[in-house]
Amino acid sequence: MGSVDIPREQWATRIGFIFAAVGSAVGLGNIWRFPFQVGQEGGAAFLLVYLLFIILIGFPAMLVEFVVGRYTERNPVGALKEVGSGAWAYIGWIFVATGFVILSYYSVVAGWTIRYTLLGLQDGYLADAAEAEGQFVELASGLDAILFHALFMAVVITIVAYGIQRGIELAVKVMVPAIIVITVGMAAYAFTLDGASEAYAYYLSPEFSVIAAEWTSILPAAAGQAFFTLSLGMGVMITYASYLGEDRNLAEDGAIVIGFDTAIAFITGLIVFPILFTAGVDPADPGAGAIFVSLAAAFGDLTLGWLIGTIFFGTVAIAALSSAISLMEVVVSYIIDERGVDRSRAAIGIGSGMFLLGIPSAYDLVLLDLFDLFADQILLVLGGLLLTVLVGWLSSDLAVRELERGIGDLGSIGTAWIWAVRVPVVLALLAALYLGVLEYIEFLQEGFLPWLDEQ
Ligand code: PHE
Numbered sequence: 001m002g003s004v005d006i007p008r009e010q011w012a013t014r015i016g017f018i019f020a021a022v023g024s025a026v027g028l029g030n031i032w033r034f035p036f037q038v039g040q041e042g043g044a045a046f047l048l049v050y051l052l053f054i055i056l057i058g059f060p061a062m063l064v065e066f067v068v069g070r071y072t073e074r075n076p077v078g079a080l081k082e083v084g085s086g087a088w089a090y091i092g093w094i095f096v097a098t099g100f101v102i103l104s105y106y107s108v109v110a111g112w113t114i115r116y117t118l119l120g121l122q123d124g125y126l127a128d129a130a131e132a133e134g135q136f137v138e139l140a141s142g143l144d145a146i147l148f149h150a151l152f153m154a155v156v157i158t159i160v161a162y163g164i165q166r167g168i169e170l171a172v173k174v175m176v177p178a179i180i181v182i183t184v185g186m187a188a189y190a191f192t193l194d195g196a197s198e199a200y201a202y203y204l205s206p207e208f209s210v211i212a213a214e215w216t217s218i219l220p221a222a223a224g225q226a227f228f229t230l231s232l233g234m235g236v237m238i239t240y241a242s243y244l245g246e247d248r249n250l251a252e253d254g255a256i257v258i259g260f261d262t263a264i265a266f267i268t269g270l271i272v273f274p275i276l277f278t279a280g281v282d283p284a285d286p287g288a289g290a291i292f293v294s295l296a297a298a299f300g301d302l303t304l305g306w307l308i309g310t311i312f313f314g315t316v317a318i319a320a321l322s323s324a325i326s327l328m329e330v331v332v333s334y335i336i337d338e339r340g341v342d343r344s345r346a347a348i349g350i351g352s353g354m355f356l357l358g359i360p361s362a363y364d365l366v367l368l369d370l371f372d373l374f375a376d377q378i379l380l381v382l383g384g385l386l387l388t389v390l391v392g393w394l395s396s397d398l399a400v401r402e403l404e405r406g407i408g409d410l411g412s413i414g415t416a417w418i419w420a421v422r423v424p425v426v427l428a429l430l431a432a433l434y435l436g437v438l439e440y441i442e443f444l445q446e447g448f449l450p451w452l453d454e455q
Contacts, residue, residue, distance in 0.1 A: 008243070011243050015173075016165070017240065024327075034229065043207075044206035044207070059255070065236075065238045065241065070405075072242065073245070075333035077096055078092070091386045104371065107324060107354065108362045110152045111362070112145065121310055127297055127300030141364050178315075191270075233380040279297065366447060
């Protein structure tokens, strides 16, 4: 069919692009995944390594995606055909496939956050941990989960169908400031709780002996989290930067996006840990069910907990929405650019497909893990790895020239950036991929196959 001739869409304002990128970055990764990773990986020690990796790995990798997007002004598939030759041209396909799979179950989890927002307004949260867990198991899978998954996906489709300026840009200009104001307000509230000082000590004073003893698990976990939370490795930042159309200082934009994302993750810790400590929950315990079980039970315990909980889960739902639209936009931009389909039809078609693919994840938690671990720890890391090898080792001149557009001559800073991409970023992703594959095999043997036998 070929490309269409209508001019490509662009962001209306600089702040629109920045908010869209912040909205994508700030999501379940910050509010749900980050605190439980801190809890599992040793508290403040993990936080320290994570912050280091955001700067050392996340920042250079984000600039890679920005330059590829702005240089090509295409969707990830088209962009990679332009930047890479031969087999490299297919990296874009990995991105589109990853986006498709991730949003299918991300929408299921986002559906839970809507369900839990309503729960506070209906009967409140259950204070007893075992009961809270039972409630989560009931709500997380089955008809309820499928309904809220459908509702969430319908909202995502609607925003994306309205396009870059009237859909995504307008939505993030409301959502991102709301997320910032509410999280700061909740952290101030959490400061007044009894468990606050104990929580701060745990969260903020690193024990270096923990890093020394556990670095084999802390380092890959921190690298993976840095990539996931910044929405890297699946073409989101390529897609968003492709709508820039003007020469701006991409390094500055990237630093702002990273600053906001990191601040929100950090502040979430200042909310979650005081609440957990006040309710007497060991932060190492909760695991992936953290916010829906332990935190929900803590809300059940607190005075006015139903209100605090409703605000908290509502904010998580908004954060998930602003990330989900970026995931859908990756796939939709491909359909529009390369297939000439109009935007609304593309959004409805893709969204329906993602909804169907998400049904197994809403049916059983084991299937959600099956999709999540594969997309998150293998596909996403693989796409990121191939892209950084391509840009860092094979197309570095082009990349530096593109970064200099809007900044001016970078001199040795450009070289330093390329070497950061070539070595630390590539090594971190290689290690993460290796561990991700091992973990997936373990999950298949110990989680999925036994589950399949039972069916
Ligand atoms: N960055 C998002 C979060 O932290 C997740 C995400 C990953 C979104 C990849 C888009 C692409 O929740």
